[in-house]
Amino acid sequence: MLDLNFIRNNAETVKKAILNKRENGRVDELLEVDSRKRSLLFECEQKRNRLNKTSKEISGLKKSKQDASELISDMKVLSQEIKEFEQKLRNVDHELNDIVIRIPNIPAEDVPVGLDESANLEIKKWGDRKEFNFTPKPHWEVGSTLDILDFDRGSKISGAGFVLYKGFGARLERALYNFMLDLHTTEHGYREIFPPYLVNRQSMFGTGQIPKLEDDMYQTREEDMFLIPTGEVPVTNIHRDEILSIDHLPICYTAFTACFRREAGAHGKDTRGMTRVHQFNKVELVKFTHPDTSYNELEALLINAEKVLQLLGLEYRILKLCTGDLSFASTKCYDIEVWAPGTKSYLEVSSCSNFEDFQARRSNIRFRDKDKKVKFVHTLNGSGLALPRTMIALLETYQLEDGTVAIPEVLQKYMGGVQKIEI
RNA sequence: GGAGAGGUGGCUGAGCGGCUUAAAGCGGUGGGUUGCUAACCCAUUGUCUCGUUUUAGGCGGGACCCCGGGUUCGAAUCCCGGCCUCUCCGCCA
Known part of the structure; x- marks a missing residue:
C-alpha cells in the first residue's frame, strides 16, 4: 500500500x-x-x-x-x-x-505507458531459433508418447488442469528444480528456504494478494488459510513485522514451492497441455533491499533468472511490461518468455518485479538506516523459474524426430547420467 | 482433541488497578579513564500518529506491555473472546 x-x-x-x-x-x-x-x-x-x-x-x-x-x-x-x-x-x-489498501502501486518513471500487453517493450532476445527437419510436436504429444506426462489420469485424480508426471517426467521435474536451486544458492548467493504452502490471511494481505485476488486462491474452510499461489507469499512474509539490520541487506532468498491457482477468470484459456494448470512447481527468488539499491537489484535478479534458460540452451525474450500490464503491487516488471517450438509460442516463465516499499508497508518490514531512522525496505521477486513451462520448452526444443527427447548437458548429472528420454 | 503454564522494549526479566513517564540487567550509541585490549565510570537509548513550527530539529498532545472487545474517573494489571508458544496426555505420517 x-x-x-x-x-x-x-x-x-x-x-x-x-x-x-x-x-x-x-x-x-x-x-x-x-x-x-x-x-x-x-x-x-x-x-x-x-x-x-x-x-x-x-x-x-x-x-x-x-x-x-x-x-x-x-x-x-x-x-x-x-x-x-x-x-x-x-x-x-x-x-x-x-x-x-485497494490503491495500486505507482509505475516507475521508465515504464512505458500502455493499455495492455501489446504495449509491452521487447528489450532483449537470446538464443537462436532452433531448426527442425520435421514438424516439432506440442509437449502433450511428446509427453504422452514417452509416457512421462499423463493428463487423463491427472484429471481423473483431481480434475481438469492437474498433471501427473511419471518416470523420467517426474525425474526431469526434480532434476530441473534441483539444478535451479543449486545454481541460485552456489553461483548467485541466495539462501535456500523451504516454506509452508499454507498461509494465513495476514500473509496474503502482506504481499498484496488480498483483497484483490482472493477469489483466485484455494482457501481452507475451517482455518481461514490459503494455499500459496506463489512462493513469494511465504518467503516475503518471513520478515513481516521485523526491523532488519542494515548490515544484513540485501537479503536474498530462493525457495522451491508448489503453487496453487484456481485460474478462476481463465476458463477456456490454454486448456491443452500444461501451460496453465492449478498446481505447479516454481523456484522463486526474493530480495529485501535498501531503497537506494532496489532497481540495481532488480537488474541483477533478472540476470540470475535468465541464467537458467541460458544454461539450458533455451531461446527466450525479455519484455518490459507497460503500465497496463503491470500487477497491482509492482512498480516495474520484466517478463521472461521462453520459446516453445511445438506450440509455437512464447511462454512466460518469470516475472521479475520491484515493489519498492508497497509490500513492505503492508507487511511492516523495516530496517534501521545509517541515520538511525527506521524505514521500509524494498521487496523484489521473480521466478527462477516456473517449472511446467520450462519443461514444455525443454520437451519441445529437445525432441527428436523419433519421439525421444535429449537431455541438456547441465541436467544430465541430475538425471543419473541419462542423456535421452526414450520410450 | 483433553489438561495445565505463559505471551512485557533489540534481548533477559520485574510489575498484577492510580507511587510506571514500564524497574533492573544485558546489548547499542556518545563521552571519560587507560601504553593497547579488557574492565570500570558518566550520559543516552523504542515505535506509530496528530498538532505546531521548521534549515536540521524542536515543542505540545495521543496511542502502543500478543490481537479484539468490555468493566472503571483511571487498565500492562480485572473480565470475555481469539491467536500464538511451551509442558503433559491422547491420536497420527
Missing part, C-alpha cells in the same frame, strides 16, 4: 497511476475520509488529554482523602463521550483503510 501522506500530497500522480494501470481507486473519497478522520482524531485526543489529566487529579485528591465525587461524575460523562468518538473513529478508520 502507498503512504497515506504521499497520497495526500500527490493525489494527481496517484490518480494518473491508477488510470495507467487500468485499476480502480477512490482517491478523492480517500482524501475526504482522511480529513474527516483527522478532525475526529484531533477532537478525540483533546478529550482524552483532559480525561488523563483529571484522572491524575482524582488520584491526588483520593490520596489526600479529599472528595472527588464531582470530578468523577464529570469524567463519567467525558469517558462515555470518548467511547462514542472512538467508535466513530474506528468506523472512519476502517473506511479509510478499506480504500487505501
Whole structure:
C-alpha cells in the first residue's frame, strides 16, 4: 500500500497511476475520509488529554482523602463521550483503510505507458531459433508418447488442469528444480528456504494478494488459510513485522514451492497441455533491499533468472511490461518468455518485479538506516523459474524426430547420467 | 482433541488497578579513564500518529506491555473472546 501522506500530497500522480494501470481507486473519497478522520482524531485526543489529566487529579485528591465525587461524575460523562468518538473513529478508520489498501502501486518513471500487453517493450532476445527437419510436436504429444506426462489420469485424480508426471517426467521435474536451486544458492548467493504452502490471511494481505485476488486462491474452510499461489507469499512474509539490520541487506532468498491457482477468470484459456494448470512447481527468488539499491537489484535478479534458460540452451525474450500490464503491487516488471517450438509460442516463465516499499508497508518490514531512522525496505521477486513451462520448452526444443527427447548437458548429472528420454 | 503454564522494549526479566513517564540487567550509541585490549565510570537509548513550527530539529498532545472487545474517573494489571508458544496426555505420517 502507498503512504497515506504521499497520497495526500500527490493525489494527481496517484490518480494518473491508477488510470495507467487500468485499476480502480477512490482517491478523492480517500482524501475526504482522511480529513474527516483527522478532525475526529484531533477532537478525540483533546478529550482524552483532559480525561488523563483529571484522572491524575482524582488520584491526588483520593490520596489526600479529599472528595472527588464531582470530578468523577464529570469524567463519567467525558469517558462515555470518548467511547462514542472512538467508535466513530474506528468506523472512519476502517473506511479509510478499506480504500487505501485497494490503491495500486505507482509505475516507475521508465515504464512505458500502455493499455495492455501489446504495449509491452521487447528489450532483449537470446538464443537462436532452433531448426527442425520435421514438424516439432506440442509437449502433450511428446509427453504422452514417452509416457512421462499423463493428463487423463491427472484429471481423473483431481480434475481438469492437474498433471501427473511419471518416470523420467517426474525425474526431469526434480532434476530441473534441483539444478535451479543449486545454481541460485552456489553461483548467485541466495539462501535456500523451504516454506509452508499454507498461509494465513495476514500473509496474503502482506504481499498484496488480498483483497484483490482472493477469489483466485484455494482457501481452507475451517482455518481461514490459503494455499500459496506463489512462493513469494511465504518467503516475503518471513520478515513481516521485523526491523532488519542494515548490515544484513540485501537479503536474498530462493525457495522451491508448489503453487496453487484456481485460474478462476481463465476458463477456456490454454486448456491443452500444461501451460496453465492449478498446481505447479516454481523456484522463486526474493530480495529485501535498501531503497537506494532496489532497481540495481532488480537488474541483477533478472540476470540470475535468465541464467537458467541460458544454461539450458533455451531461446527466450525479455519484455518490459507497460503500465497496463503491470500487477497491482509492482512498480516495474520484466517478463521472461521462453520459446516453445511445438506450440509455437512464447511462454512466460518469470516475472521479475520491484515493489519498492508497497509490500513492505503492508507487511511492516523495516530496517534501521545509517541515520538511525527506521524505514521500509524494498521487496523484489521473480521466478527462477516456473517449472511446467520450462519443461514444455525443454520437451519441445529437445525432441527428436523419433519421439525421444535429449537431455541438456547441465541436467544430465541430475538425471543419473541419462542423456535421452526414450520410450 | 483433553489438561495445565505463559505471551512485557533489540534481548533477559520485574510489575498484577492510580507511587510506571514500564524497574533492573544485558546489548547499542556518545563521552571519560587507560601504553593497547579488557574492565570500570558518566550520559543516552523504542515505535506509530496528530498538532505546531521548521534549515536540521524542536515543542505540545495521543496511542502502543500478543490481537479484539468490555468493566472503571483511571487498565500492562480485572473480565470475555481469539491467536500464538511451551509442558503433559491422547491420536497420527
